[in-house]
Amino acid sequence: GDSVTQTEGQVALSEEDFLTIHCNYSASGYPALFWYVQYPGEGPQFLFRASRDKEKGSSRGFEATYDKGTTSFHLRKASVQESDSAVYYCALGDRGSSGNKLIFGIGTLLSVKP
Amino acid sequence: DTTVKQNPRYKLARVGKPVNLICSQTMNHDTMYWYQKKPNQAPKLLLFYYDKILNREADTFEKFQSSRPNNSFCSLYIGSAGLEYSAMYLCASTRGTGGREQYFGPGTRLTVL
Numbered sequence: 001g002d003s004v005t006q007t008e009g010q011v012a013l014s015e016e017d018f019l020t021i022h023c024n025y026s027a028s029g030y031p032a033l034f035w036y037v038q039y040p041g042e043g044p045q046f047l048f049r050a051s052r053d054k055e056k057g058s059s060r061g062f063e064a065t066y067d068k069g070t071t072s073f074h075l076r077k078a079s080v081q082e083s084d085s086a087v088y089y090c091a092l093g094d095r096g097s098s099g100n101k102l103i104f105g106i107g108t109l110l111s112v113k114p
Numbered sequence: 115d116t117t118v119k120q121n122p123r124y125k126l127a128r129v130g131k132p133v134n135l136i137c138s139q140t141m142n143h144d145t146m147y148w149y150q151k152k153p154n155q156a157p158k159l160l161l162f163y164y165d166k167i168l169n170r171e172a173d174t175f176e177k178f179q180s181s182r183p184n185n186s187f188c189s190l191y192i193g194s195a196g197l198e199y200s201a202m203y204l205c206a207s208t209r210g211t212g213g214r215e216q217y218f219g220p221g222t223r224l225t226v227l
Contacts, residue, residue: 009154043118043206043219044157045218100214104156
């Protein structure tokens with residue numbers, strides 16, 4: 001079945017560091033790809049999505065590019081802030097079914113030191 | 115208002131007892147979902163309602179029930195809780211199909227003792 005793999009379980013950075021969180025997917029066709037962010041005590045929040053090969057999604061300084069060739073959707077930010085500390089989920093949208101199902105990766109905990 | 119509400123936020127249940135979790139949204143979304151999240155695991159879809167039609171995942175088919183009395187409310191029901199049901203339960207909603215983002219509630223943390 002379809003799946004999403006996030007390589008890093010935890011990432012620890014200092015403010016102004018460059019962030020990369022790796023996300024690879026396994027699915028047929030061109031599934032929609034998402035990034036969600038979850039802050040403590042809250043549910044996951046939609047960050048952005050991409051639906052086509054080479055499409056870039058972006059929000060709040062974060063970005064990711066849909067790469068069909070490498071089946072990847074890596075999250076990047078040029079300069080992280082302490083307020084970016086959260087769990088980041090990569091997800092794949094199952095377009096084949098009614099109801100718009102999401103398949104999530106395990107999540108990456110980002111900790112940013114001031 | 116893009117808020118999804120969940121009640122209660124914390125639930126303590128005894129093994130063998132029933133559990134009922136509630137979710138509500140006022141965005142007129144036609145689809146509502148329930149996910150289970152355990153530590154070090156990805157959020158796992160349990161079931162969803164598309165309008166009035168309930169869809170349950172194959173591997174959780176017999177473990178969870180749900181009802182949607184109207185467009186705004188959706189419940190998740192466990193008939194007899196076991197220790198393995200201890201988890202965070204996340205409710206989400208969206209409008210339509212085709213790769214749209216889902217809006218999540220803050221979750222209900224269920225502890226079964």
